Amino acid sequence: MKVLVILGHPRSPSLCSALANAYENGALAAGMEIEKIDLGAIDFDLDVHPVSPRDQPLEPDLERALQLITWADHVAFIYPAWWGVGPARLKGFFDRILLPGFAFRERDDGRFEGLLTGKTAHLITTLDMPPWVYRFIYRAPGHNAMKRSALGFCGITTTRILALGPVKDSEPVQRAQWLEQSRGLGFSLKNGALSYIDRITTKLKAWLKALRLQFYPMTWMAYTVGALGAAAASGNWNPWVYWLGYACLFFLEAATVFTNDWFDYESDRCNRNFGPFTGGSRVLVDKNLSFSELRVGIVMSLMAAAACTGLLVDYLAGNSAVPIVILIMTVLGLGYTAPPLKLAWRGLGELNVAVTHSFGVILCGYIFQGGGWNSPFPWLISLPLLLAVMPAIILSGIPDFEADKQAGKRTLVVRLGLGWTTLLVLVLAAAAPLVVILIKDQPALRGSFQGLLPWVLPHVCLLGFLLYRAWRQQRLCGRIDGLMVASLTYIIWFGLVPLLHLK
Template identity: 70%
Template structure:
């Protein structure tokens, strides 16, 4: 790792210069390549005189500083938190060196992108107040400014901050201890810029992001509707099988989303319009997880799903062939969404696949595990409106991804139909659902599962129709978070109301 230590106290020698030297010693002892910058010794004008700082020629010392920042994998800033922030010398240095085109750029949509990603930073600050006062009472203004507004804005991650104080009341032994802390922080770079705890937390957050848990509640509701529907017929409720069945679906869905990350990487990498409901979790694109880690996640999830299936089939005394086929079919279809040889999402069949697996697929498994038969009408009838309700959301999730999918060779339904016709198809499907519910809600085979659904879905369908008609007229580029939220929340009624009715 290339490490640049920036001593930002204008005076040397000082406690800050000693801390910078100690940090550099620790980093060298850890095997790092270390360079230092003493801002107090640099010759440069700290003020920006023209309208844009790019119009002001960099002095030779700043040219060297810029080359060192480009060279460095890791930066360490050591400075006193004067007036809660830091020395004017540090502010002037940042004003002059963190230039547009070097540290950040403005994108076509008006947002900004940091141009120094992959770099990390440590802050070592001294102060004349207890660090806890600075953090909890004054809300750490200097730390926030450096970590978020400056370094974070430019793409540099600041995982660790060492705040030391109060200096004015410190004694020699305390200052020696601070020097040892700075040396230890530099030496810790042998394990990376983050602490072990921070690395573990970051990895946990990355796995949670990769799981995309926002999509799991609907699976649980549909599965439970199937189980309760079977109970209404058989009068049976096996809690252990119910829990094992959902565990199987959970691990199967986890394997599916991990597989999607792997095989959709090329499309996700090109996608600049990703959001919480489209474009994947981004953990591979951002480097939060590696391909080998995602592969391990797929293997572990499939192994857990297989273990659950084995226990389920071992506990069953009948109906085991139908259950085994249903469990196998939903897993193959889930993985086949993006994985070869099926690659259904790449062939324009992914939308139908998601609609089927997240309606009849999970409902039928819940129904079979509680003793129902696959040829009973309940699971087929109750899943029909849910199937149609899922399709608009999954179709529209491809609208922001259109250009990236097309460039990657992914032939989704939106790529095949185009933006306008895909929106019209979603509109027609959303409006068809209430009509279907009116036709089938009173059938005895449904056990009143769809009773009381229309008062909730009719106004929601009207809202979706308004939003989709506006989208069809304008066909604007960019993310569709509001539209996605409207269509995804529409799906919930088709699980929640039957769930309450059957309960």
């Protein structure tokens, strides 16, 4: 690990300089590569004189500092928390060195993105008060400023903070203990910048991020509608089969989102408009997970789905439709981005997602509970849902437009352009309640769509208004989180209302 030690105390010798030396010695003993910047010994102007710090030439010492920050995997800051925050020299250093285009950038949608992701930091601060007073009474203003407002804003993750105090009237024995703590913190880098618990927690968070759990309720709702429809027709309900079947779909969906991250890596890497609903999970781009780890996740998810399929087939012996429909769902799910199909790269990905999340999962729920694949219920109830899903899936390609185009990914948005895409979304969103009007009185549906229109019609009007306003204001070229929320919640009505009727 390449470690940069930054001493923020303006004077040497000092307790902070001794702590920095102790940390450096511990890191060297752990086998780290070490570089050091003593802010009290370098020459630079603390103040930013132009409107932007980019317009102020960097002094040679700051040029070297910028190169060292780029070089480092891990940065340790050692400084006194004067007036609760730190020395003016440390603040001036940040003002001059954390430049736009180097440490962060402003995106087209007005939001900011840290550019120093993947780096970690340790903070060692000296105090003239007990650490618990600083933390709980003064609420650790300096720690928050460093961890969140400065380093965190630029993408650097602070993994440990060592607060030492009170320094005033401290005994030599106490200072010797502090020096040993600092040395131990530097030596702990031998096992990485994170503690064992932190590594487990960080990796768990990365896997949860990769799963993209925000999309799973849609699958569960549609699957449950299918299962309840079959139970209403036959009068039988098998909870074991229900949960086993959903586990199978869950693991298939997990394998699908993992493969999406894998095969969409080039597009995601170029994407500057990513958000919670678009641009993938970014666990590979942000180096939260490696390709080998994600490959293990794909294999394990498929193995778990295969095990659930085997149990289902054994339990539902004689129902040949079960393995067939699961096989189709597997091919369509993985084929969204995985070769040879790569449906999302050919302009068929949107239709693929809409089919699997409407007809596919509803048919699974229906068949697993003993219903016949040729029954009209799953097909009729799926049609409005398909039309409701399509707008959200198509809209999710708008923030990815430039990145997909650059990567050669021919999504519907890339093929049609923003204008025709907007029109298609409006038509599909309006078609969903129209189809409900046409089929809601079909006996096979058992009144599942009764009471849906009073909720759906205002929502589709809202969706149309938001889409038209975004198009008129030329805001369909970056993040569209509000529009995505409106389109995704629109889908819920087509699952929730039937669910309440069938429960």
